[in-house]
Every structure is written in structure tokens, then in C-alpha cells.
Amino acid sequence: MTDVLLLHPGEMGSSVGNALVFKGHGAYWISEGRSESTRLRARKASMFSEETLKAGLAKVEIVISVCPPEFAVEVADQVLEHKFKGIYCDANAVAPSTAQLIAEKFGNAYVDGGIIGPPLYRHGTTRLYVSGANAVEIVNLFAGSALDTRLVEGDVVSASALKMCYAAYTKGSSAMLLAIRSLADAHGITSTLKNEWELSQPRLWERSEGSGPGTTRKAWRFAPEMREIAKTFENSGLPSGFHDAASDVYQRMAILKDSEPVSTRKIAKLLRED
Amino acid sequence: MTDVLLLHPGEMGSSVGNALVFKGHGAYWISEGRSESTRLRARKASMFSEETLKAGLAKVEIVISVCPPEFAVEVADQVLEHKFKGIYCDANAVAPSTAQLIAEKFGNAYVDGGIIGPPLYRHGTTRLYVSGANAVEIVNLFAGSALDTRLVEGDVVSASALKMCYAAYTKGSSAMLLAIRSLADAHGITSTLKNEWELSQPRLWERSEGSGPGTTRKAWRFAPEMREIAKTFENSGLPSGFHDAASDVYQRMAILKDSEPVSTRKIAKLLRED
Numbered sequence: 001m002t003d004v005l006l007l008h009p010g011e012m013g014s015s016v017g018n019a020l021v022f023k024g025h026g027a028y029w030i031s032e033g034r035s036e037s038t039r040l041r042a043r044k045a046s047m048f049s050e051e052t053l054k055a056g057l058a059k060v061e062i063v064i065s066v067c068p069p070e071f072a073v074e075v076a077d078q079v080l081e082h083k084f085k086g087i088y089c090d091a092n093a094v095a096p097s098t099a100q101l102i103a104e105k106f107g108n109a110y111v112d113g114g115i116i117g118p119p120l121y122r123h124g125t126t127r128l129y130v131s132g133a134n135a136v137e138i139v140n141l142f143a144g145s146a147l148d149t150r151l152v153e154g155d156v157v158s159a160s161a162l163k164m165c166y167a168a169y170t171k172g173s174s175a176m177l178l179a180i181r182s183l184a185d186a187h188g189i190t191s192t193l194k195n196e197w198e199l200s201q202p203r204l205w206e207r208s209e210g211s212g213p214g215t216t217r218k219a220w221r222f223a224p225e226m227r228e229i230a231k232t233f234e235n236s237g238l239p240s241g242f243h244d245a246a247s248d249v250y251q252r253m254a255i256l257k258d259s260e261p262v263s264t265r266k267i268a269k270l271l272r273e274d
Numbered sequence: 275m276t277d278v279l280l281l282h283p284g285e286m287g288s289s290v291g292n293a294l295v296f297k298g299h300g301a302y303w304i305s306e307g308r309s310e311s312t313r314l315r316a317r318k319a320s321m322f323s324e325e326t327l328k329a330g331l332a333k334v335e336i337v338i339s340v341c342p343p344e345f346a347v348e349v350a351d352q353v354l355e356h357k358f359k360g361i362y363c364d365a366n367a368v369a370p371s372t373a374q375l376i377a378e379k380f381g382n383a384y385v386d387g388g389i390i391g392p393p394l395y396r397h398g399t400t401r402l403y404v405s406g407a408n409a410v411e412i413v414n415l416f417a418g419s420a421l422d423t424r425l426v427e428g429d430v431v432s433a434s435a436l437k438m439c440y441a442a443y444t445k446g447s448s449a450m451l452l453a454i455r456s457l458a459d460a461h462g463i464t465s466t467l468k469n470e471w472e473l474s475q476p477r478l479w480e481r482s483e484g485s486g487p488g489t490t491r492k493a494w495r496f497a498p499e500m501r502e503i504a505k506t507f508e509n510s511g512l513p514s515g516f517h518d519a520a521s522d523v524y525q526r527m528a529i530l531k532d533s534e535p536v537s538t539r540k541i542a543k544l545l546r547e548d
Binding site: 021028096114117127129152153154158161162165166168169170172173175176177178180182183185186187188189192193196197199201202204232233236237238239240241242244245246248249271272 | 284304370389390401403427428429432436438440442443444446448449450451453454456457458460461462465466467470471473474475478479500506507510511512513514515516518519520522523545546
């Protein structure tokens with residue numbers, strides 16, 4: 001059995017911690033500077049608490065970073081300051097170039113990760129893809145758990161590349177749909193578009209209706225994820241505009257972080273307000 | 275029965291002409307400066323040929339413009355030079371602001387149009403949406419024909435707004451998918467992405483496989499259409515980047531205009547070549 005530190009357990013991270021606990025591993029989190037809601041989530045997930053990063057790192061063999069993408073490098077640097085000697089897995093939605101920066105700090109101890117699917121409340125919904133020299137350590141750690149963990153062939157940052165490609169479509173096309181609903185609203189043709197979509201684009205209207213409520217509370221963290229994706233396209237000589245625009249859409253919704261889910265009709269209006 | 279001039283019948287325009295002929299109307303085209311393939315298409319569609327625009331305009335009560343979007347204003351201006359007094363319907367994929375420019379030239383004789391669906395080889399596949407003071411004239415013209423013609427409520431350029439919103443998703447998301455396939459190829463993770471899509475995004479892999487061959491020969495004209503859509507977003511204070519990027523993707527494919535359909539795998543590589 002292995003002791004693992006999760007940095008920093010939000011909804012996804014605490015569900016990953018809970019999957020480890022269920023398999024008999026020890027899952028730790030660091031309480032210093034974290035919110036009451038994080039404390040509640042970690043407790044519900046049966047995770048062990050340590051006050052400081054130093055104390056937490058002293059207990060574990062593996063660190064898994066699951067945090068908003070804009071903090072990925074900072075979290076890695078904090079762990080490095082403590083001269084941590086175990087495996088460091090960055091499972092965040094970051095560009096391969098960002099993952100590469102972190103990989104270079106940790107050398108062979110670095111495992112790249114990408115999570116696809118919702119927080120793990122049951123088996124089979126969610127996959128952790130991993131790459132790098134010691135990726136098999138992470139596969140073994142989660143073997144038989146609710147988190148389906150799979151090796152990605154290729155270079156050390158392949159898992160991040162996969163995550164970027166996957167979210168590029170799901171979150172990118174949702175942002176595009178929201179922008180289109182806003183455009184239709186601006187021109188007063190929403191009901192005609194609805195009729196045409198229902199005729200020729202099966203399920204697209206329903207999908208657009210779901211996009212508003214479904215992204216209301218996540219848009220604040222989708223915005224930086226879209227910027228990582230835009231960077232990934234740019235680094236391969238491909239147009240970054242799809243995801244720069246998606247980031248812009250989600251940024252305009254970021255104020256809804258603590259709101260109840262908001263209808264697409266209302267978000268269509270919000271997107272055009274200054 | 276009404277005589278109508280189509281400017282300038284490509285695959286879509288000649289199928290619209292043929293739908294008119296089937297209802298007993300006269301459908302004209304102008305041969306001056308047009309290619310042999312246009313001549314063959316127009317003949318197959320049982321359209322009447324006139325050599326010059328002046329001669330064609332003298333024969334008809336209605337002009338319908340169906341041409342690549344970047345020529346829409348030029349075609350309108352040529353018709354105006356001849357002081358044409360009938361109905362002028364622009365059925366092109368242009369921004370409402372472009373349609374507005376044309377509308378102002380023709381006043382109440384202007385009907386705005388937007389075609390959704392493939393060229394008309396059978397009933398029920400394709401709709402012509404129309405708006406403007408005399409839009410009902412166009413509805414009456416096509417009544418009972420293979421082209422399902424519908425009024426759009428709203429202002430004079432509502433039909434163009436609808437077309438922009440519709441194509442924004444269909445062609446915009448196809449371009450995004452092609453760019454994602456290219457990104458996955460750049461990172462060597464295409465087969466892993468395929469497996470994940472097949473697991474969690476029903477039909478997305480197949481759609482991406484179809485996008486390359488399906489757009490090979492049309493990309494050259496999708497590129498300017500995407501720029502019209504980008505302009506439409508920008509005019510409403512919404513991010514234009516989705517469709518600037520889509521235009522970029524299709525522009526990189528424009529060299530394939532006369533090619534046989536090309537696989538998505540090959541287009542994925544082409545998109546990264548300079």
C-alpha cells in the first residue's frame with residue numbers, strides 16, 4: 001500500500017483521493033491556506049490531513065497534482081523546494097509545453113497525466129491517462145480502483161497532449177455553441193435556428209440548452225484551460241483562435257462561479273454585456 | 275409563371291434553377307465569362323442561356339444571386355448598373371452587415387436569403403430562408419418546388435443572420451475537428467484519441483474521418499464564408515476567433531479545390547505544412 005499526497009483536492013482531486021482510500025492506500029491533503037469546503041470534501045473522501053506541505057511530503061511516496069491549470073507550475077515548484085524524492089504526477093489540463101517545463105524539473109520522477117471524465121462517483125466514468133518513464137507506477141497505484149488508469153504511448157508529455165485534444169473539442173465546441181446562441185439572440189432569430197437545428201442537426205438544440213447550465217460554475221476554470229489549449233495549437237503551427245475565443249467566452253462567464261446554474265438563454269445575453 | 279435569372283449557377287445555383295424549371299418557371303443564366311463546367315451544369319438543369327447580363331436582365335422579373343460570398347457585393351453592383359427594376363434576392367452566405375449594404379442599394383426590391391442544406395437533388399433536403407418586405411414573392415416563386423422556402427421573422431437581413439448562425443456550427447466545428455486531428459497527429463496520439471472518443475464521444479471519430487473528404491473540394495469557398503461569420507460575431511461584440519481560425523484551416527486546404535476527396539489523415543498533415 002502506498003501513501004499519496006493530492007495537491008489540491010477540489011471536487012475531482014478528492015474523488016481521486018477517495019478512489020485510493022478504497023483500495024487501501026493512504027491519501028493526504030494539505031490544510032494550510034485551504035477553504036472550509038476543501039476540508040469538508042477531503043474529510044468526506046476519508047483523506048488524511050497534514051497542516052503543511054513539508055509535513056505532507058514527508059509522509060508520502062507519490063504526489064499527484066490536480067489543480068486549476070494556471071497553478072500547475074507553481075505547485076510543482078513548491079514541491080521541488082522541499083527536495084521531494086518520490087514520483088511527481090501532474091494530472092492537470094496543461095499544454096504539453098507546460099508539462100515539459102515541469103518534467104524537466106523532476107527528471108525521471110515525473111509522470112505526466114491527463115484526466116478525462118467527471119469526478120469519480122462510480123466506476124467506468126473517468127480515465128487517468130499517464131505517460132513518462134515511470135508512468136507504470138501510477139497505473140499500478142490505481143489498479144482495480146474506480147479510476148481507469150491507462151498508459152499513453154509516445155513521449156513524456158503525451159498524456160497532456162491527449163487531454164488538450166480531448167478538451168479542445170468538448171469544451172471548445174460548447175463555448176462555440178454558447179457564442180452562436182448569443183449571436184442568434186442578438187439577431188432575434190433564436191426560435192428559427194431552433195426549428196432548423198431540430199430539423200437537420202439532431203440533438204444540437206438540446207446540447208446548446210445544456211451548455212449554459214452545465215458550464216455556469218466551471219467556466220472560471222475552463223478559461224485558463226482554453227488558453228493552455230490555444231498555446232498547444234500555436235506550438236504546432238495550427239490556428240489558436242478557436243480556443244482563444246473559447247477562453248474569452250468562458251472568461252465572460254467566470255463571474256458565475258458561485259451562482260446556481262444559469263440558462264443558456266440568460267448566458268446568451270450575458271456574453272454580449274460589457 | 276415567372277422568369278428568373280440565377281447569378282451564377284454553380285452546383286447549388288443550377289439545382290435551384292432546375293427546381294424552378296420543374297415548376298414551369300423560366301430559369302436563365304449568363305454565359306459570358308463562365309466556364310465550360312458551368313455551361314454543362316446549366317444545360318443539364320434545363321436553364322436558358324443569355325450571353326450578357328444586360329440581355330438576361332431584360333428577360334426576367336427576379337434575380338437570385340447564388341455565388342461565393344466574396345463576390346456577393348460585386349454581383350449586386352453589376353445588376354444595379356443596368357437599372358434592374360425587379361426583385362433582387364441575395365441568397366449567399368454573407369454577414370448581415372454585408373447583406374445590409376446590398377439591401378440599401380435595392381430598397382424594397384431587396385429580399386435577403388440564406389440556403390441551408392445540400393444542392394437539391396431531391397425534395398426535403400434543403401431550405402431557402404428569406405426575409406425583407408417582398409420576401410413572400412420568393413416564397414410564392416418556389417411554392418410546391420423541391421426548395422422548401424420559408425419566411426424568417428425579424429428585420430430585412432434575418433435570413434443572412436440565420437445562415438451565419440447555422441454554418442457557424444456545422445462548418446466551424448468541422449474545421450475545429452480537422453485542426454484537432456492535426457494536433458493529435460503532431461503529438462503522435464491519434465490512435466489513443468480515437469479510442470477515447472469511441473468510448474465517450476459517440477460518432478465523433480467517424481465525423482472527424484468524414485470531415486476531410488467532405489470538405490476537400492469546398493474548403494476554398496468555406497474560407498471566405500468563415501470570414502463573413504467572424505465579421506458577424508465581431509459586429510455583435512462576440513469573439514470572432516472561432517471563425518477566423520476556421521477560415522485559416524479552410525484556406526490551408528484551398529489548394530485541394532480540384533483534387534479528389536482527401537482523407538482526414540492526410541489533411542491533418544497538410545494543415546501543418548507551410
